[in-house]
Amino acid sequence: MKGITILFENDFCMVLNKPSGLPVQGGEGVKTSLDSILAENFSPRPLLVHRLDRDTSGLILVAKTKEAAGFFSSLFAGSRITKIYMALCRGIPSPESGIIKLDLEDKGKAGVFKKSKTSYKLLESVQLEMLPDEGSFSLLELELGTGRMHQIRRHLALIGHPILGDDKYGDFPLNKRLKKAVGIKTMLLHASRLVVPSSEMLTQGLDVSAPLPDCFTILTGS
Numbered sequence: 001m002k003g004i005t006i007l008f009e010n011d012f013c014m015v016l017n018k019p020s021g022l023p024v025q026g027g028e029g030v031k032t033s034l035d036s037i038l039a040e041n042f043s044p045r046p047l048l049v050h051r052l053d054r055d056t057s058g059l060i061l062v063a064k065t066k067e068a069a070g071f072f073s074s075l076f077a078g079s080r081i082t083k084i085y086m087a088l089c090r091g092i093p094s095p096e097s098g099i100i101k102l103d104l105e106d107k108g109k110a111g112v113f114k115k116s117k118t119s120y121k122l123l124e125s126v127q128l129e130m131l132p133d134e135g136s137f138s139l140l141e142l143e144l145g146t147g148r149m150h151q152i153r154r155h156l157a158l159i160g161h162p163i164l165g166d167d168k169y170g171d172f173p174l175n176k177r178l179k180k181a182v183g184i185k186t187m188l189l190h191a192s193r194l195v196v197p198s199s200e201m202l203t204q205g206l207d208v209s210a211p212l213p214d215c216f217t218i219l220t221g222s
Helices: 034-041 066-077 151-158 172-182 214-220
Strands: 005-009 013-018 057-063 082-090 097-101 117-127 136-144 189-196 206-209
Touching: 005 206, 057 066, 082 151, 082 214, 097 151, 117 151, 117 214, 136 151, 136 214
Parallel strands: 057 189
Antiparallel strands: 005 013, 013 057, 082 136, 082 189, 097 117, 117 136, 189 206
């Protein structure tokens, strides 16, 4: 569990703060995943009910029983859980807050597009001293209205404000300069807050936040 913090736990679930670079599930070329770490440290193994990209840090909820897994999976699928993210992006969006509604192609189904919605709000305009010629950057707060694969990353890239460090949809020359200037080579996307409604498994409901990792604070100074 090195590098993984438990921020909430009861008889039905745990909320963990996952570091960037750790895959959630195993697969080809993956030696260590969050799933395998949970299997090594808990019996019975907590069950995954949603996902984060390997390079996205932050909050992930896991269930302690099969019944709880089914329950929380249904909440995520029904968009009854609020998921808030923070991202550091190139440029300043205009307007500074709004909703991105751009259909996204379904991964694995060429030519099939699905409605997708991401809300965003500018929290801070950032000037990076180590990259003085790059202009301004944005610290954004984002909320998923739908749950498409790589949705936030794709939406921000499509409107011209890619996430720093994104090696799939980002500004690759800028990422290279950022890595050279400060040694940061991870994606600056963080699952910062989960809000879960009250239920028989969470009598008080749940509102948990995870602090920004060091890679953010090094750049923003906050």
